[in-house]
Amino acid sequence: MSVLVDVGNSRMKWGLVRDHALTQVVSLPLPESPDVVPDSWTEHVLLWQLPRGTTWVLSGTNPPALLVLQNWLQTQGYRIWNVSNYREIPLRVEVDVPERVGIDRLLNALAAIHRGPAGQPKLIVDIGSAVTVDWVNPEDTFCGGAIFPGFRLMSEALHRYTARLPLVSPVQNLPSLPAKNTESAIQAGMLAAIVGAVNWLLPKYLQGGTTWQPGLNEYSSSTADAPFEKMPSSPALKPVFYLTGGDAWLIRSYLNPDFIFWPEMTLEGLYLVAKSHSIE
Numbered sequence: 001m002s003v004l005v006d007v008g009n010s011r012m013k014w015g016l017v018r019d020h021a022l023t024q025v026v027s028l029p030l031p032e033s034p035d036v037v038p039d040s041w042t043e044h045v046l047l048w049q050l051p052r053g054t055t056w057v058l059s060g061t062n063p064p065a066l067l068v069l070q071n072w073l074q075t076q077g078y079r080i081w082n083v084s085n086y087r088e089i090p091l092r093v094e095v096d097v098p099e100r101v102g103i104d105r106l107l108n109a110l111a112a113i114h115r116g117p118a119g120q121p122k123l124i125v126d127i128g129s130a131v132t133v134d135w136v137n138p139e140d141t142f143c144g145g146a147i148f149p150g151f152r153l154m155s156e157a158l159h160r161y162t163a164r165l166p167l168v169s170p171v172q173n174l175p176s177l178p179a180k181n182t183e184s185a186i187q188a189g190m191l192a193a194i195v196g197a198v199n200w201l202l203p204k205y206l207q208g209g210t211t212w213q214p215g216l217n218e219y220s221s222s223t224a225d226a227p228f229e230k231m232p233s234s235p236a237l238k239p240v241f242y243l244t245g246g247d248a249w250l251i252r253s254y255l256n257p258d259f260i261f262w263p264e265m266t267l268e269g270l271y272l273v274a275k276s277h278s279i280e
Helices: 039-047 063-075 103-115 151-160 182-206 226-230 265-276
Strands: 002-007 012-018 021-028 055-060 079-082 122-127 130-136 141-149 240-244
Touching: 002 063, 002 265, 012 265, 021 039, 021 265, 055 063, 055 103, 055 265, 063 079, 103 122, 103 130, 103 141, 103 240, 103 265, 122 182, 122 265, 130 182, 141 151, 141 182, 151 182, 240 265
Parallel strands: 002 055, 055 079, 122 240
Antiparallel strands: 002 012, 012 021, 122 130, 130 141
16 A cells, blocks of 8 residues: 655645555645645545555655655655656656656656557646646657646736736636626636647647747647647557646636546556556
Protein backbone atom coordinates (compact mmCIF):
# COMPACT_ATOMS: atom_id res chain seq x y z
CA MET A 1 0.00 0.00 0.00
CA SER A 2 1.15 3.52 -0.80
CA VAL A 3 -0.21 7.03 -1.30
CA LEU A 4 0.43 9.22 -4.34
CA VAL A 5 0.17 13.01 -4.11
CA ASP A 6 0.10 15.59 -6.89
CA VAL A 7 0.41 19.09 -5.41
CA GLY A 8 -0.95 21.81 -7.68
CA ASN A 9 -1.30 25.56 -7.37
CA SER A 10 -4.90 25.57 -6.18
CA ARG A 11 -5.56 22.02 -4.87
CA MET A 12 -3.77 18.74 -4.27
CA LYS A 13 -4.85 15.24 -5.20
CA TRP A 14 -4.21 12.16 -3.12
CA GLY A 15 -4.42 8.69 -4.61
CA LEU A 16 -4.54 5.46 -2.59
CA VAL A 17 -2.76 2.44 -4.09
CA ARG A 18 -3.89 -0.98 -2.90
CA ASP A 19 -3.32 -4.36 -4.54
CA HIS A 20 -1.21 -2.81 -7.33
CA ALA A 21 -3.89 -0.36 -8.47
CA LEU A 22 -5.01 3.22 -7.88
CA THR A 23 -8.23 2.58 -5.94
CA GLN A 24 -9.28 5.95 -4.50
CA VAL A 25 -8.65 9.59 -5.42
CA VAL A 26 -9.56 12.70 -3.46
CA SER A 27 -9.00 16.42 -4.04
CA LEU A 28 -7.91 18.28 -0.91
CA PRO A 29 -7.11 21.91 -0.06
CA LEU A 30 -3.65 23.40 0.15
CA PRO A 31 -2.31 24.61 3.52
CA GLU A 32 -3.21 28.20 4.32
CA SER A 33 0.16 28.72 6.02
CA PRO A 34 3.26 26.66 6.89
CA ASP A 35 1.90 26.10 10.41
CA VAL A 36 -1.72 25.26 9.60
CA VAL A 37 -2.53 21.84 8.17
CA PRO A 38 -6.08 21.34 6.84
CA ASP A 39 -8.22 19.03 8.98
CA SER A 40 -9.14 17.09 5.86
CA TRP A 41 -5.60 15.75 5.63
CA THR A 42 -5.85 14.07 9.04
CA GLU A 43 -9.39 12.92 8.28
CA HIS A 44 -8.29 11.07 5.14
CA VAL A 45 -5.30 9.48 6.85
CA LEU A 46 -7.76 8.03 9.37
CA LEU A 47 -10.35 7.17 6.71
CA TRP A 48 -7.83 5.29 4.60
CA GLN A 49 -6.37 3.62 7.73
CA LEU A 50 -2.79 4.41 6.82
CA PRO A 51 -0.32 2.86 9.26
CA ARG A 52 2.99 4.44 10.20
CA GLY A 53 5.64 3.48 7.69
CA THR A 54 3.33 3.80 4.66
CA THR A 55 5.23 5.17 1.67
CA TRP A 56 4.03 8.47 0.21
CA VAL A 57 5.17 9.37 -3.30
CA LEU A 58 5.01 13.14 -3.82
CA SER A 59 5.28 15.42 -6.83
CA GLY A 60 3.98 18.81 -7.79
CA THR A 61 4.39 22.31 -9.13
CA ASN A 62 3.91 24.12 -5.80
CA PRO A 63 7.14 23.82 -3.74
CA PRO A 64 5.90 25.70 -0.61
CA ALA A 65 2.79 23.52 -0.27
CA LEU A 66 4.83 20.42 -1.08
CA LEU A 67 7.27 21.28 1.73
CA VAL A 68 4.45 21.73 4.26
CA LEU A 69 3.00 18.34 3.32
CA GLN A 70 6.41 16.67 3.47
CA ASN A 71 7.18 18.08 6.93
CA TRP A 72 3.77 17.04 8.23
CA LEU A 73 4.13 13.50 6.90
CA GLN A 74 7.52 13.16 8.55
CA THR A 75 6.02 14.04 11.93
CA GLN A 76 3.42 11.29 11.37
CA GLY A 77 6.09 8.65 10.85
CA TYR A 78 5.58 8.04 7.12
CA ARG A 79 8.20 7.27 4.50
CA ILE A 80 8.47 9.87 1.74
CA TRP A 81 9.80 9.93 -1.80
CA ASN A 82 9.62 13.23 -3.62
CA VAL A 83 9.78 12.81 -7.41
CA SER A 84 11.46 16.05 -8.45
CA ASN A 85 13.94 15.10 -11.19
CA TYR A 86 13.00 14.19 -14.74
CA ARG A 87 15.67 11.46 -14.67
CA GLU A 88 13.54 9.55 -12.16
CA ILE A 89 10.80 9.20 -14.76
CA PRO A 90 11.17 6.41 -17.36
CA LEU A 91 10.50 8.71 -20.29
CA ARG A 92 12.48 10.08 -23.24
CA VAL A 93 12.47 13.88 -23.14
CA GLU A 94 13.42 15.98 -26.15
CA VAL A 95 13.39 19.64 -25.10
CA ASP A 96 16.04 22.32 -24.64
CA VAL A 97 16.28 22.13 -20.82
CA PRO A 98 14.62 18.97 -19.44
CA GLU A 99 15.29 20.07 -15.84
CA ARG A 100 12.86 22.96 -16.24
CA VAL A 101 9.89 20.97 -17.53
CA GLY A 102 7.09 20.65 -14.98
CA ILE A 103 7.04 17.18 -13.47
CA ASP A 104 3.27 17.01 -13.93
CA ARG A 105 3.67 17.36 -17.70
CA LEU A 106 6.11 14.46 -17.80
CA LEU A 107 3.86 12.31 -15.61
CA ASN A 108 0.96 12.97 -17.97
CA ALA A 109 3.10 11.95 -20.92
CA LEU A 110 4.16 8.73 -19.20
CA ALA A 111 0.53 7.87 -18.42
CA ALA A 112 -0.51 8.52 -22.03
CA ILE A 113 2.27 6.32 -23.40
CA HIS A 114 1.40 3.48 -21.04
CA ARG A 115 -2.28 3.65 -22.00
CA GLY A 116 -1.31 3.50 -25.67
CA PRO A 117 -1.77 2.51 -28.35
CA ALA A 118 1.89 2.27 -29.25
CA GLY A 119 3.07 4.01 -32.38
CA GLN A 120 0.50 6.81 -32.25
CA PRO A 121 1.28 10.38 -31.15
CA LYS A 122 -0.49 11.80 -28.11
CA LEU A 123 -1.84 15.31 -27.50
CA ILE A 124 -2.30 16.14 -23.81
CA VAL A 125 -4.32 19.15 -22.69
CA ASP A 126 -4.05 19.95 -18.96
CA ILE A 127 -6.35 22.74 -17.73
CA GLY A 128 -5.27 24.11 -14.36
CA SER A 129 -3.89 27.38 -13.04
CA ALA A 130 -1.85 27.24 -16.21
CA VAL A 131 -2.88 25.40 -19.36
CA THR A 132 -0.42 23.09 -21.08
CA VAL A 133 -0.87 21.53 -24.51
CA ASP A 134 1.83 18.89 -24.89
CA TRP A 135 2.91 16.51 -27.63
CA VAL A 136 4.29 12.97 -27.46
CA ASN A 137 5.56 11.71 -30.80
CA PRO A 138 4.97 8.21 -32.26
CA GLU A 139 8.32 7.10 -30.82
CA ASP A 140 7.00 7.82 -27.28
CA THR A 141 9.19 10.88 -26.77
CA PHE A 142 7.96 13.94 -24.91
CA CYS A 143 8.53 16.82 -27.33
CA GLY A 144 7.33 19.80 -25.31
CA GLY A 145 4.30 21.95 -26.01
CA ALA A 146 2.68 25.27 -25.17
CA ILE A 147 1.87 26.98 -21.87
CA PHE A 148 -0.59 29.82 -21.27
CA PRO A 149 -2.74 31.15 -18.39
CA GLY A 150 -5.72 29.18 -17.14
CA PHE A 151 -9.12 30.57 -16.16
CA ARG A 152 -8.17 31.81 -12.72
CA LEU A 153 -4.90 33.39 -13.76
CA MET A 154 -6.65 35.27 -16.55
CA SER A 155 -9.38 36.46 -14.22
CA GLU A 156 -6.93 37.54 -11.51
CA ALA A 157 -4.72 39.38 -14.00
CA LEU A 158 -7.65 41.32 -15.44
CA HIS A 159 -8.81 42.26 -11.96
CA ARG A 160 -5.39 43.11 -10.52
CA TYR A 161 -3.98 45.09 -13.43
CA THR A 162 -7.03 47.14 -14.35
CA ALA A 163 -8.90 49.74 -12.35
CA ARG A 164 -12.48 48.51 -12.69
CA LEU A 165 -12.68 44.94 -13.97
CA PRO A 166 -14.11 42.56 -11.34
CA LEU A 167 -12.74 39.21 -10.26
CA VAL A 168 -14.88 36.68 -12.10
CA SER A 169 -15.27 32.93 -11.65
CA PRO A 170 -15.20 30.77 -14.79
CA VAL A 171 -18.38 29.11 -16.03
CA GLN A 172 -19.01 26.04 -18.14
CA ASN A 173 -21.92 27.49 -20.12
CA LEU A 174 -20.95 30.09 -22.68
CA PRO A 175 -22.80 33.38 -22.00
CA SER A 176 -25.02 34.76 -24.75
CA LEU A 177 -22.98 36.69 -27.26
CA PRO A 178 -22.34 39.49 -27.55
CA ALA A 179 -22.23 39.62 -23.74
CA LYS A 180 -24.37 42.34 -22.16
CA ASN A 181 -22.41 42.84 -18.92
CA THR A 182 -18.78 42.91 -17.84
CA GLU A 183 -18.83 39.65 -15.91
CA SER A 184 -20.29 37.68 -18.82
CA ALA A 185 -17.90 39.33 -21.26
CA ILE A 186 -14.91 38.21 -19.19
CA GLN A 187 -16.31 34.69 -18.81
CA ALA A 188 -16.90 34.42 -22.56
CA GLY A 189 -13.44 35.78 -23.31
CA MET A 190 -11.66 33.33 -21.00
CA LEU A 191 -13.53 30.36 -22.42
CA ALA A 192 -12.90 31.47 -25.99
CA ALA A 193 -9.20 32.05 -25.28
CA ILE A 194 -8.59 28.54 -23.92
CA VAL A 195 -10.76 26.59 -26.36
CA GLY A 196 -9.47 28.66 -29.26
CA ALA A 197 -5.85 28.16 -28.25
CA VAL A 198 -6.23 24.38 -28.04
CA ASN A 199 -7.87 24.22 -31.46
CA TRP A 200 -5.28 26.58 -32.97
CA LEU A 201 -2.34 24.59 -31.66
CA LEU A 202 -3.49 21.18 -32.84
CA PRO A 203 -2.87 21.66 -36.59
CA LYS A 204 0.51 23.24 -35.82
CA TYR A 205 1.59 20.06 -34.03
CA LEU A 206 0.25 17.95 -36.89
CA GLN A 207 2.43 19.92 -39.30
CA GLY A 208 5.39 18.23 -37.68
CA GLY A 209 6.76 20.96 -35.46
CA THR A 210 7.71 23.35 -38.25
CA THR A 211 8.07 27.03 -37.39
CA TRP A 212 4.80 28.84 -37.93
CA GLN A 213 4.71 31.94 -40.10
CA PRO A 214 1.69 34.26 -40.36
CA GLY A 215 -0.39 33.58 -43.44
CA LEU A 216 1.08 30.14 -44.14
CA ASN A 217 -0.85 26.90 -43.68
CA GLU A 218 -3.62 28.66 -41.87
CA TYR A 219 -7.10 27.35 -41.37
CA SER A 220 -10.33 29.09 -40.50
CA SER A 221 -12.80 27.48 -38.14
CA SER A 222 -16.15 28.15 -36.58
CA THR A 223 -16.47 24.91 -34.63
CA ALA A 224 -14.28 22.80 -32.38
CA ASP A 225 -14.28 20.07 -35.06
CA ALA A 226 -12.50 22.14 -37.72
CA PRO A 227 -8.90 21.24 -36.75
CA PHE A 228 -9.79 17.55 -36.93
CA GLU A 229 -10.58 17.87 -40.63
CA LYS A 230 -6.81 18.01 -41.23
CA MET A 231 -6.21 14.77 -39.35
CA PRO A 232 -3.84 12.26 -40.97
CA SER A 233 -5.69 9.56 -42.90
CA SER A 234 -3.54 6.75 -41.51
CA PRO A 235 -4.85 5.42 -38.16
CA ALA A 236 -1.27 4.89 -37.01
CA LEU A 237 -0.56 8.62 -37.33
CA LYS A 238 -3.80 9.90 -35.83
CA PRO A 239 -3.10 11.35 -32.37
CA VAL A 240 -4.76 10.15 -29.20
CA PHE A 241 -6.24 13.16 -27.39
CA TYR A 242 -6.26 13.48 -23.60
CA LEU A 243 -7.90 16.11 -21.41
CA THR A 244 -7.02 16.46 -17.74
CA GLY A 245 -6.60 19.05 -14.97
CA GLY A 246 -8.77 20.58 -12.28
CA ASP A 247 -10.63 22.88 -14.67
CA ALA A 248 -10.85 20.47 -17.60
CA TRP A 249 -14.58 19.95 -17.04
CA LEU A 250 -15.18 23.59 -17.95
CA ILE A 251 -14.13 23.09 -21.58
CA ARG A 252 -14.86 19.41 -22.09
CA SER A 253 -18.10 19.99 -24.00
CA TYR A 254 -16.43 22.48 -26.38
CA LEU A 255 -13.75 20.07 -27.61
CA ASN A 256 -14.03 17.30 -30.14
CA PRO A 257 -15.51 14.12 -28.60
CA ASP A 258 -12.33 12.24 -29.52
CA PHE A 259 -10.75 13.76 -26.41
CA ILE A 260 -10.43 11.25 -23.56
CA PHE A 261 -11.34 12.91 -20.26
CA TRP A 262 -8.90 11.54 -17.65
CA PRO A 263 -8.91 13.47 -14.33
CA GLU A 264 -6.52 10.99 -12.65
CA MET A 265 -3.95 11.14 -15.45
CA THR A 266 -1.13 12.76 -13.43
CA LEU A 267 -1.60 10.37 -10.52
CA GLU A 268 -1.58 7.41 -12.92
CA GLY A 269 1.75 8.66 -14.26
CA LEU A 270 3.07 9.01 -10.73
CA TYR A 271 1.97 5.43 -10.01
CA LEU A 272 3.94 4.21 -13.03
CA VAL A 273 7.05 6.03 -11.76
CA ALA A 274 6.64 4.50 -8.30
CA LYS A 275 6.14 1.08 -9.86
CA SER A 276 9.30 1.46 -11.93
CA HIS A 277 11.16 2.02 -8.65
CA SER A 278 9.48 -1.00 -6.99
CA ILE A 279 7.14 1.11 -4.85
CA GLU A 280 3.50 -0.08 -4.90
